Amino acid sequence: MKRYLSGIDWVINTLDYLGRRRSGVGNISQIVLELLGRPEEKDLRKRLDNCLKAIPALSGYPKRAVNLCPYWKVSGRSYPLALNVYNLDNDSGFTEALSIFRDQLDKPFRNKREHLVFNLIYCRDKTYFGMVFDHRLIDARGAEAFLSMLAQEPQELSPLNSLEEPSNLNRWLDKFRSGRKINRVFLHLTAGKPRVLTLRQNSSNSRLSVFAFSAQESRVIADNSYKSAGYLMLMPYLLAKSIVCLHSIFEQRKILPADYLIPVSVDSRASDLVKQEPFFNHLSFFLFRIKTEEAHDFAVVLDKIRKQMYEQVKIGLPEAIKEASFLIRIAPLPLVDFFMRVMTKGETASFAFSFLGESVFAPDTFLGAKVCNLLHLPRIPLPPGLGIFFNQYQGRLNATLSSVKGLLSESEVKQVDEYLKGLA
Amino acid sequence: MEKKKIEEIEEEISQRLASIMSCARSRIECDKPLHTLGVDSLSFVELLVFIEKEFDLKLMETTIDKEDFKTIHSLALCISKIKK
Numbered sequence: 001m002k003r004y005l006s007g008i009d010w011v012i013n014t015l016d017y018l019g020r021r022r023s024g025v026g027n028i029s030q031i032v033l034e035l036l037g038r039p040e041e042k043d044l045r046k047r048l049d050n051c052l053k054a055i056p057a058l059s060g061y062p063k064r065a066v067n068l069c070p071y072w073k074v075s076g077r078s079y080p081l082a083l084n085v086y087n088l089d090n091d092s093g094f095t096e097a098l099s100i101f102r103d104q105l106d107k108p109f110r111n112k113r114e115h116l117v118f119n120l121i122y123c124r125d126k127t128y129f130g131m132v133f134d135h136r137l138i139d140a141r142g143a144e145a146f147l148s149m150l151a152q153e154p155q156e157l158s159p160l161n162s163l164e165e166p167s168n169l170n171r172w173l174d175k176f177r178s179g180r181k182i183n184r185v186f187l188h189l190t191a192g193k194p195r196v197l198t199l200r201q202n203s204s205n206s207r208l209s210v211f212a213f214s215a216q217e218s219r220v221i222a223d224n225s226y227k228s229a230g231y232l233m234l235m236p237y238l239l240a241k242s243i244v245c246l247h248s249i250f251e252q253r254k255i256l257p258a259d260y261l262i263p264v265s266v267d268s269r270a271s272d273l274v275k276q277e278p279f280f281n282h283l284s285f286f287l288f289r290i291k292t293e294e295a296h297d298f299a300v301v302l303d304k305i306r307k308q309m310y311e312q313v314k315i316g317l318p319e320a321i322k323e324a325s326f327l328i329r330i331a332p333l334p335l336v337d338f339f340m341r342v343m344t345k346g347e348t349a350s351f352a353f354s355f356l357g358e359s360v361f362a363p364d365t366f367l368g369a370k371v372c373n374l375l376h377l378p379r380i381p382l383p384p385g386l387g388i389f390f391n392q393y394q395g396r397l398n399a400t401l402s403s404v405k406g407l408l409s410e411s412e413v414k415q416v417d418e419y420l421k422g423l424a
Numbered sequence: 425m426e427k428k429k430i431e432e433i434e435e436e437i438s439q440r441l442a443s444i445m446s447c448a449r450s451r452i453e454c455d456k457p458l459h460t461l462g463v464d465s466l467s468f469v470e471l472l473v474f475i476e477k478e479f480d481l482k483l484m485e486t487t488i489d490k491e492d493f494k495t496i497h498s499l500a501l502c503i504s505k506i507k508k
Contacts, residue, residue, distance in 0.1 A: 231493045232458060235465040268467040270447040286466075313469045357464045 002071040003057065004167045007325025008281045010070060012135050013062060014340060017333040019381040023204035025108045027135040029378040030101055030119075031143045033361075034094075035127040037369030041085055041120060044129075044367055048118060051150055052078045057279055059113040062136065068330050069167045072137075072280070082110070082117040089124070094210075097121045097128045098377075102208045104132050105379040127369060130377075138279055140376055140391075141267055144360040145278035147374075151363040165280070168326050178323035185317055189289050190343060194261035194350045195250055196384055201406035206379050209401040209417050217424030218397040224423075229302055235355040236309060238423075239264065239288070240302040242353055242388045245419040247295035249412050250350075257292040260350040264288065266318060271360045284318035352380055352387030359393045378402050388420075399423070428507075433500035436478065437471070441496070444470045454496040468493075479503050 005013070016027035052058050059079040060072045084104070088096050104119055115134035121127065133143050213221065225237035243260060264286045267274075274282075288308050294300045312318070328336050340348070359374050374393040377400055380386060385404035390397060399420045401413070408416070428436075438452040444467045452461060458468065476483055481503065492502040 226490070231490050232463060232465055232468040266466045268444060268464060268470070270445040270451070270462050272451075273446050309465070309469055310473070313466070314473050318466070355465075358462070 001056075001074040002063075002065065003060075003074060003280070004065075004165045005062065005070045005072060005329065006165065006168065006281065006322070007327065007329055008283055008322055009136070010329045010336070011325050012139075012281045013070070014328075014333055014336040016134070016136050018337050018340075019379075020108070021337070023381045025106060025204075025379065025381070027379075027381075028105065028109075028132055029135060029140060029143070029376060030105055030130050030132045031140070031147060032101060032128055032130040032375040032377060033147065033366055033371055034373040034375070035129060035366055035369035036125065036372050038122055038125070038127050039120075039129075039367035039369045041083075044118075044120060045081065045083060047150060047367065048081050048083060052081055052116075058115060058137070060137075061112045065167075067167060067169060069169060070329055077113075079111075079113045082114065084117070084119045086119070086121045088121060093123055093126070094128070097123055098208060098210060101128075101130050101377055102206050104130065105206045105208075105377065106204075109134065126372075129366065135281070139267070139281045139283055140354070140356055140378075141269075141274045141360050142278040142280070142282070144356075144374065145271075145275045147366075148275060148361050148363060149278065151361075151366045175323055175326050178320035179327050181315065181320045182317065182324050185312070185315070186287070186343065189287050190261065190345075193258055193345050193347050194289075195255055195258040195292060196347050196350055197250065197253065197255065197386060197407055199382065199385065199404065199407050200409065203404060203406040204381065205405040207403050207405045207408070207413070208377055209413060209420075210375055210377070211399045211417070211420050212373055212375070213397045213399070213424055215396050218392070218395055220424045221397055228299070229306070233306065235264070235357075236302060236305045238355055238390050239353050240298055240305055241419075241423060242351075243290055243295055243301050244298050245416055246351055246386075246388075247292075248419075249408065249415065250292075251296075252412075259292060260288075260290045260295060261347075262288045262290070262351060262353050263349050265354050271358075271362075274360045284321045286312055286318065347383055349384045350386075351384050352378075352389075354378075354387075354389050356389075356391040358395070359391065361393070373398065376400060380404065382407075388416075428504070430497075430500045430504050433479075433503050434496050437475065437496050437499060440474045440478075441467070441471055444474075452496070454500070457494050458496070475499070475503065479507065481506060 020026045056076050057074045060074045062070055063073045064070050115137045117132040119130040225234045229237040265283045267283045288305055290301055290304055361374050375398050376389055376391050378389055380402045382404055385407045387402045389400045401416055434454045439449055442449040442452050492498050
């Protein structure tokens with residue numbers, strides 16, 4: 001059985017290739033549930049085993065068909081479950097759990113069939129359940145939907161539409177037109193190298209900071225966003241805040257002035273659809289460019305982001321990226337990687353950013369334990385080696401600062417941490 | 425643009441929003457705040473671009489207020505007033 005890969009899937013496969021070439025680890029992330037209670041390990045193991053057997057795509061891998069279209073080979077053979085269990089009996093709590101999750105992010109999968117690794121950390125009356133996932137198989141919102149499925153009884157596993165995807169070897173003229181459109185925009189937006197931070201020490205390991213805002217703090221942030229950015233403009237608001245924050249770091253380091261270039265992944269699918277199609281990638285991208293000399297002024301940055309977002313939607317850029325990316329599927333990954341490096345002059349972005357919005361994960365409990373929070377911990381290899389990510393769980397906002405160890409000094413990390421905390 | 429009733433405007437906006445969010449039209453309720461329907465920044469901007477094109481408006485140049493954007497009904501009401 002095969003599931004054809006979309007153009008965006010192939011872009012994600014390229015990023016995975018790039019990550020593995022540079023750091024030995026592909027394009028992966030981790031989603032974490034914070035639970036009140038201690039779910040039984042054997043119950044979890046059984047649930048995971050059943051789920052892996054029920055969904056053979058979880059142990060598939062990419063191949064190329066005779067029509068040159070890449071596809072995900074779905075075989076009936078499932079791979080043994082990887083579940084690591086830890087018991088923390090000290091007071092360090094989440095800090096130590098986070099360091100375990102971080103270490104797991106720096107480990108490659110054992111083989112080409114493995115795409116998920118689970119981590120269960122018991123920490124007194126709390127439990128942290130983490131799932132490291134391969135972005136080639138599942139995107140961030142898909143991972144939330146997949147955890148929702150795991151929280152259900154096995155017989156409730158719904159049939160998955162996402163394994164049915166046509167080869168899309170048609171409507172070539174539309175794809176070429178979209179390609180021409182994004183080429184024009186990209187040439188304009190990627191003119192000149194973006195401003196990037198340089199690594200202080202040779203490392204490819206990850207560094208993570210996480211801030212979980214309370215319900216009250218999240219309301220304050222939402223109110224501030226409404227006042228300064230307008231209704232439903234939380235993403236541009238948080239991006240503008242992130243730019244202003246990181247700009248101060250770039251300035252202190254006296255990094256050569258150049259424009260900031262920030263790609264932002266977007267997925268406007270309703271949560272029902274994400275639950276129906278949790279696998280593979282359904283994203284597209286915005287690309288924002290902010291001048292160095294304007295980046296200190298929050299109001300100006302916010303205005304630029306809103307205008308660029310509006311213009312990019314007006315010309316249909318996110319849709320054009322989805323459509324045109326089908327054209328690159330014919331090229332092998334090293335070639336796509338090469339062209340991406342040429343187009344971006346070796347520097348893909350100043351930093352990565354995403355705002356996932358309200359979580360697709362719906363259950364209140366997971367194996368009998370109350371779900372307190374849901375976090376995303378993405379791994380950001382070089383380039384750019386730095387990213388700020390926001391997600392929302394039951395109205396509460398979480399922020400994750402992810403970077404390559406050594407890209408930011410401890411005092412710089414502290415500065416960003418303080419800034420993010422100060423959002424509320 | 426020919427003069428449209430508020431209900432017609434609501435229907436057009438609802439259909440477009442359902443298409444943007446890849447969901448059934450029946451899921452879009454006109455009197456519910458957009459954020460409770462799962463509308464995010466991207467789908468909201470997509471909707472604004474549609475309104476500008478479809479109703480031949482420059483939203484930023486009108487007296488439209490932040491509150492007017494909250495539901496499809498309030499948006500339709502506002503568009504109808506501007507087009508009078």
